[in-house]
Amino acid sequence: MIPNTAGRRISRLDDLVAALPTDDRLRFERIFHLQVTSGQTVPPETMSSWLVDQFGSVDSVRAQRIIRVTNLVTLEGTLFNELRALRPIEAPPASEELEARISHRETCAFCHPFEQTPADPMGRIRGKMVTTASNVAKYDGWHAVLIADEHYPLSLTAELVADYLDVAQQWAAAVHQIDPEARYPFFLWNCLWRSGASIIHGHAQIAMTRGLHYARVESWRQAAMRYRSRHGSDYFADLIVVHRSLGLAMDVGTATILPSLTPFKEKETLIVAPVLNHDLKRALYHVLQTLIERLGVQSFNLALYQPPLGDTPEEWTGFPYVFRVLDRGPLTLPTSDVGAMEFFAQSVVATDPFRVADALRAELLSTNET
């Protein structure tokens, strides 16, 4: 089912929550803390025309409504400012110069992976459109690069996205077989330089760690365990129900797409599914298509939180596969999109999750996906 979120705004989340049936409202309040506040400014007359150009009106700058959402389970949170959300969310189209820089293949090592990248000790895994290489400077003991045949990093097809995931999972299984202690896979994808990617050529990565999952993933596992023991219900299932009650959940078969109520940065979208199957791969493709084609995203970070391979001392029962995808801003923007607030306090985000939901809905309807 595709919800209609037209007219809904994050800046009125308090009203939307207040209007929920009691069960849904209590479930929301079990997971999220919501604080609404306003900020006042007194702009001089001399700023008026600039303020109108930037924000539409002087009054909208005089009184600003700020929505602070905190996930009480994971203790992640976001500040949404209605004023910032008024700004257009699409990036300008890439200039010819920018296109030329992205398309430049002459000195690209990843265009020649067999000659210009190392293999892992166990060799390479070759999919339909993706080949693995051993990462030259590793995050961890096992760390591979998944190199697409296609250089241009924003040219995605459903087949390519599925192949990245298939090859990554095959690589993880092969590593686990050789080194059974390595059982915690982490798939990640940094696309273009604002995301931290050092190579332009389309590529994702996968690492395998030992002893304990990576800190942020383990933090979510522990949070879900605490939630289950405190409330007797499944955290991820309830997270989906809360988003759905507000019109922020879209299904692709067994996978559910959720524009996050506590995005770490712009347009963060989660995809939650019980297994890494065809539905989840298609859902990921649709989210990336929506971000790139409909919302003008040029640079993104993506990660997959997944349960470990084999037995572990910790309890992972019920932990789903969860993709996290977010936008890192226009490639021409000279300033960073993260600062002290994001690192040390609570993220500040402009994009309204309901507008991300509108774009996802339009994409899914256009592909007859639901």
Ligand SMILES: [Zn+2]
């Ligand atoms: Zn290349």
